[in-house]
Amino acid sequence: MIIALIYVAIFVIAFFAVRFIATFLSHRTDFTSLKTVTFGDESAVRADRRASVISVVAIFLIWGAFTGSSWIPRFLHAPGPFVGDGSFEYVVKAPDGSTDTSSVNWRVEVVRGEGEPIAADEGDGFALGDALMITKYRSGQLIWDKNDEFTRKDGALVVEINGTPVDFDPNMRDDNGNLVQSKPRVKIDNGTVTFTDKGALSISPNEGWQMEPIWLPPPEAVWKRLIEISSEGYQNSTLWEHLGLSLFRVVVGFVLGALVGIPLGYAMGLSNWFRGWFDPIVEFMRPVPPLALIPLVIIWAGIGETGKIILLFLAALWIMTIAARAGVSGVNITKVHAAYSLGASKYQLMRHVIVPNSLPEIFTGARVAMGVCWGTVVAAELVAAEVGAGMMIMVASKFQLTDIVIMGIILIGIIGYGIDILMREAEKYLVPWKGRG
Amino acid sequence: MSGLLIDDVSMRFELPDGGAVQALKNVTLDIKAGELMSVLGPSGCGKTTLLNIVAGFLAPTEGQVVLNNATVHGPGPERGMVFQQGALFEWMSVRENVGFGPAMKGQKREAAERVDHLLDVVGLQDFKEKAVYELSGGMQQRVALARCLANDPDVILMDEPLGALDALTREKMQSLVLDLWKETGKTIILITHSVEEALLLGERLLVMAPRPGRIHKEYRLPFADMGVGNDLREVKKHGDYNTTREEILAMIWDMEEEIMGRAEGAGA
Numbered sequence: 001m002i003i004a005l006i007y008v009a010i011f012v013i014a015f016f017a018v019r020f021i022a023t024f025l026s027h028r029t030d031f032t033s034l035k036t037v038t039f040g041d042e043s044a045v046r047a048d049r050r051a052s053v054i055s056v057v058a059i060f061l062i063w064g065a066f067t068g069s070s071w072i073p074r075f076l077h078a079p080g081p082f083v084g085d086g087s088f089e090y091v092v093k094a095p096d097g098s099t100d101t102s103s104v105n106w107r108v109e110v111v112r113g114e115g116e117p118i119a120a121d122e123g124d125g126f127a128l129g130d131a132l133m134i135t136k137y138r139s140g141q142l143i144w145d146k147n148d149e150f151t152r153k154d155g156a157l158v159v160e161i162n163g164t165p166v167d168f169d170p171n172m173r174d175d176n177g178n179l180v181q182s183k184p185r186v187k188i189d190n191g192t193v194t195f196t197d198k199g200a201l202s203i204s205p206n207e208g209w210q211m212e213p214i215w216l217p218p219p220e221a222v223w224k225r226l227i228e229i230s231s232e233g234y235q236n237s238t239l240w241e242h243l244g245l246s247l248f249r250v251v252v253g254f255v256l257g258a259l260v261g262i263p264l265g266y267a268m269g270l271s272n273w274f275r276g277w278f279d280p281i282v283e284f285m286r287p288v289p290p291l292a293l294i295p296l297v298i299i300w301a302g303i304g305e306t307g308k309i310i311l312l313f314l315a316a317l318w319i320m321t322i323a324a325r326a327g328v329s330g331v332n333i334t335k336v337h338a339a340y341s342l343g344a345s346k347y348q349l350m351r352h353v354i355v356p357n358s359l360p361e362i363f364t365g366a367r368v369a370m371g372v373c374w375g376t377v378v379a380a381e382l383v384a385a386e387v388g389a390g391m392m393i394m395v396a397s398k399f400q401l402t403d404i405v406i407m408g409i410i411l412i413g414i415i416g417y418g419i420d421i422l423m424r425e426a427e428k429y430l431v432p433w434k435g436r437g
Numbered sequence: 438m439s440g441l442l443i444d445d446v447s448m449r450f451e452l453p454d455g456g457a458v459q460a461l462k463n464v465t466l467d468i469k470a471g472e473l474m475s476v477l478g479p480s481g482c483g484k485t486t487l488l489n490i491v492a493g494f495l496a497p498t499e500g501q502v503v504l505n506n507a508t509v510h511g512p513g514p515e516r517g518m519v520f521q522q523g524a525l526f527e528w529m530s531v532r533e534n535v536g537f538g539p540a541m542k543g544q545k546r547e548a549a550e551r552v553d554h555l556l557d558v559v560g561l562q563d564f565k566e567k568a569v570y571e572l573s574g575g576m577q578q579r580v581a582l583a584r585c586l587a588n589d590p591d592v593i594l595m596d597e598p599l600g601a602l603d604a605l606t607r608e609k610m611q612s613l614v615l616d617l618w619k620e621t622g623k624t625i626i627l628i629t630h631s632v633e634e635a636l637l638l639g640e641r642l643l644v645m646a647p648r649p650g651r652i653h654k655e656y657r658l659p660f661a662d663m664g665v666g667n668d669l670r671e672v673k674k675h676g677d678y679n680t681t682r683e684e685i686l687a688m689i690w691d692m693e694e695e696i697m698g699r700a701e702g703a704g705a
Contacts, residue, residue, distance in 0.1 A: 337494055338524040342538040342588050343514030352537070356528040433527035436570035 002209065003062060010061075014054045060219060067218035068210050078209035081136050083108045085118060086205065088188040091160035092127040094150045099159065100125035104142060106132040106191075108205045126150060132203065137212050139204035141196060152199050161186040161193050170199035217403040222410070225403040234404065235395055237387045243411060246381065246389040249305070250373045250419075253312020257369065261317045262362060265324025266354070282321055290315035290376040294383055303384035308377065315376045316369040323365020327358020360434035363427040370423060374416045389415075441468040441491070441592055441624060446500035448486055448650075459649035460486045461497070466643070466652070470591070473618050473625045473661055475639030477632060477685065479692045483650020484628050485596060491626065492516055492594050505591065514538060517590035519581050519598040525569045532556065532565040534580055538588030548587065555583040558620075559613065575606035579613070586621065595627040599634065611637055611669060619665045632685050636660055636678060637669055644685060646692055654688065656681065 038044040064072035068080050087105045094100070102123060109115025112135040120131035126149035134140035150156035157169055164186045172180040185194045191205040213221065230239040237245075267274040268282070293311055301307035331354055339353045381390025389412050396404035427434065448461040461483045468474055476484045489495040491502050493512040502509040504516065517538075518524070525534050533540075535555060539548030556562050559579040569577060578598055585593055598614075599607045611634060618625055629635050635642050640661045646653035658681065664672050672678060 332523045334520045334524040335526065337492070337512065338518055338520060338584075339526075339537070339541075340494075340512035341492060341514065341516060341518040342584070343541045344537075345541070348541050352541075353526065356526070359528075431528075433568065433570055436527055436568075 003066065007058065007062060010054075010058045014051070014058070018048075018050050018054070063216070064219055066209060066211050067213070067216055069218035069220055071218075071220050080208045080210045081108075081212075082190045082205040082208065083110060083136055084190070086188065086190045088162045088193060090144070090158050090162070090193075090201070092144075092148065092150070093157050093159045094126060095155035098126075100127040102127040102144070102148075103129045104132060104144070104201070104203070105129070106134055106140060106142075106203055106205075108134045108136055110136050122147075127156075134203060134205055136205075137207060139202055142201040142203060144201050157199075158195075158201065162188055166195075168195050168199070170195070170197060214400050214402055217406065221403045222407045226407050226411075229404065229407070234392055235387075239392075239411075241387055242389050242392045243415065245387050246374075246377050247415065249308050249312055249377050249388075250370065253309050253377070254316045254366075254369055254373050256309070256313045257316025257373075258320045258366065260313075261320030262324045264317075265321040265326075266328055266350075266358075268321065269325045269328025269358075270354075278321075282318055285314075286318045286322065290372065291379050294380055297380075298384060303386075308380050308385070311380055312373045312377060315372050319365050319369040319372060320362070323362050323368075324358060326365075327361035328354055330361055331357045359431045360427075363423070363431055363434070367420060367423045367427070370419050371416065374412075374419060378412055440470050440472075441626075442466070442503040443468070443487070443491065444501050444503060446487070446490060446497045446502065448483070448490065448495070449498050461490075462649035462651050464500075464650070464652055468592075468624060468626070468641075470624055471622045472640055473627070473638060474641040474643060475627045475629055475635040476643045476645060477629060477635040477639075477689070478645030478650075478653070479647055479689055479696065481650075481696070482645040482647040482692075484645050486650065487645075488594050488596055488626065488628055491592070492518055514542075514588050515591045517585035517588055517593045519578075519585050519593065519595040521597045522574070522577065522601045525577055525580055525584075527568065527570050529569070530566050531561060531569060531572070531580055534569055535565075535583045535587050537584060552583075552587055555587050558586075558617070559583045573606075575602050575610060578602065578610060582613070582617065586617065586623075590623070592624045592626065595625065597628055597630060600630060607634075608669060612664070614638060615661060615664050616666065618661075632682055632689070633673070636682055636685070637664055637672060642685075644688060647696060653692075656685075 032044055032046070035041065035044050061072065061076065063069070065076050066078045068077050085105065085107045087103055089101055089103045091099050091101050102125070103121050105118050105120055107115060107118040115133060117133060118131050121129040123129045127145075128147045130142055130144055130147065132140045132142050144158065145151040145156055148156065152170070155171075158166060160166060166184040166186060168181050168184055170179065174180055179197065183195045185192055191203055194202050194204070196202050226239075233239065234242070264274075264278065268278050269275075290311060293314060297307045297311045297314075301310055335353055335357065336349065339349050344352065377388070378390040381388035382394045385391040389408055393405045393408035393412075396402075396408065443464055443466040446461055446464045447459070449457060449459050451457050464483075464487060476487070478484050486495065490497050491509065493502075493509050493516065496510075509516070526537065529537070532552060536545060536548055536552045539545055539552070553562075553565075556565050559582055561576060561579055561583070564572060564576065569580060572580065581598065595614075599610050602610060614625075614627075615638065617623075627635075627638055629638075636658060637660055639656070639658055642656040642658055643652060644654045644656075645651065660672050660675070660678055663675070
């Protein structure tokens with residue numbers, strides 16, 4: 001919630017800041033900048049690249065600030081978890097009604113067992129002072145009566161923490177053995193004290209606003225992982241083998257799907273019988289998400305390469321079939337008439353009119369199919385694989401290696417985006433007449 | 438060259454709702470080689486249907502179309518088409534578009550010179566390597582004309598070829614059509630919505646009437662011959678031109694009103 005608010009604040013501040021700065025810089029005077037009606041004119045809306053840059057920087061800034069990244073200046077860091085020493089006093093009431101004040105010294109260490117132990121102020125009376133070591137991000141339990149004259153078994157109770165009276169008797173239970181009283185919470189410096197079910201004290205040092213690395217590692221940890229895995233590999237394969245094999249599966253599955261799907265789509269666009277025969281199959285298979293086929297493909301073909309390629313083939317097949325069919329239906333009838341009137345045979349019409357005319361549609365389909373295949377291969381590898389991008393992050397997640405998981409997700413995103421850019425460039429180069437008919 | 442005979446052609450088809458449309462009824466026309474005939478009529482009079490039957494895209498339910506003593510059964514290169522728009526191949530350059538017909542016959546190289554010549558005739562020599570979508574509407578129609586001529590058809594069928602052009606371009610194109618007609622001596626059937634265009638370009642002018650589509654009246658006009666090589670605006674000043682134009686306009690107005698009245702009557 002706080003992060004969302006910070007993000008919105010950055011958005012708004014950046015918007016006004018850039019506008020403010022821009023008023024001092026020289027204006028461009030191309031045609032679009034002269035338009036007075038821009039709100040509602042889609043053609044006048046262009047992505048502001050300054051906003052794109054700030055947007056990406058903002059994401060990394062927030063990520064770094066809330067993970068205590070060393071790449072971000074310290075003053076930008078969100079408050080981190082408390083590390084250091086604290087103490088508080090508590091009052092014990094003995095079974096005979098007499099009370100004694102005792103103290104707790106606690107210390108938060110960064111790594112369990114590596115901190116310098118803290119000493120207790122034993123004090124006097126029947127309850128002696130205690131000491132407690134707590135690991136960062138964790139809470140610590142204090143058996144406060146361990147070294148006292150009267151223990152909880154004898155009926156001793158904590159009745160006051162740092163001057164705040166508390167009323168909690170763990171021995172008061174109902175017939176089902178549940179606690180009768182709710183457990184009080186007392187704020188102390190840098191932490192909170194409450195009770196466990198059995199009446200021990202539980203001390204939670206303030207966690208701050210930063211994320212623990214096991215939930216979200218800082219960006220530099222992810223970067224370090226990337227360097228480490230790209231040189232040493234993970235799970236018996238190098239990073240490039242993981243990514244390359246996923247990409248290989250996508251390309252093979254897509255090419256097979258296109259090789260079958262495009263002719264099938266043409267046939268459906270050109271012949272009543274083919275259209276009738278395959279319509280029910282295509283229309284039925286189209287809404288079935290490829291992910292739903294994974295279990296069946298695993299049953300039939302196992303978890304090896306064959307199964308994955310069959311799955312990707314099926315994912316690409318229907319998309320390419322429908323794209324090719326749409327490409328044929330999209331041929332302006334006057335073009336077909338013109339070609340026949342110029343003496344074209346059926347084969348020539350196919351070769352010189354229908355195929356080139358359907359290429360833009362096929363490219364659009366190919367872009368969608370590549371995207372779907374890339375998503376499907378990652379999902380299939382999450383389920384079962386020995387090598388692959390999805391397998392890499394799935395295994396890493398089992399060991400709570402969040403840095404590998406995040407690195408994998410970023411790489412999967414970059415590759416998916418790269419595929420789309422490549423397809424768009426190929427489209428611009430191969431079908432320059434798209435949308436110009 | 439012998440002529441084109443449209444022999445008692447009727448066209449009737451059934452609608453999904455059970456009704457039937459008589460698009461054409463007993464249309465007979467004898468068009469001599471080298472004639473330029475314009476066809477005019479209100480919407481729904483069957484003029485495009487007639488053209489599609491001559492082109493071979495539709496089969497008539499009765500009668501036949503005979504060209505050079507052979508009955509027409511489908512589209513063929515001896516009957517070239519010029520469409521209103523959208524018939525050029527965007528994936529080909531201007532030159533490839535014009536050379537499409539000869540290329541289909543495997544005579545690409547032999548026809549190269551003629552293609553070049555035709556590009557000269559229509560004034561597109563400087564644009565031959567351009568993509569067709571880079572050209573203006575008028576230039577595109579000149580490509581369509583040249584493409585049709587490159588195939589050397591006996592008959593050229595034009596379906597409102599200038600309908601999508603602006604008034605000035607249209608006037609220039611009308612002159613071009615007349616010049617090409619005179620130069621090549623082709624038989625041309627031209628369908629148009631514009632009375633002026635029909636008068637200027639029609640050596641013969643056919644007015645069709647709707648429901649059922651039929652020939653209403655036929656004119657033989659001198660204006661096409663007068664227009665060849667001359668300023669068409671001069672032709673329009675001719676007295677006969679204006680009287681004929683008024684006569685045809687009144688005729689078509691009457692037909693339109695009759696259609697409206699009938700539609701209202703059916704609605705009531």
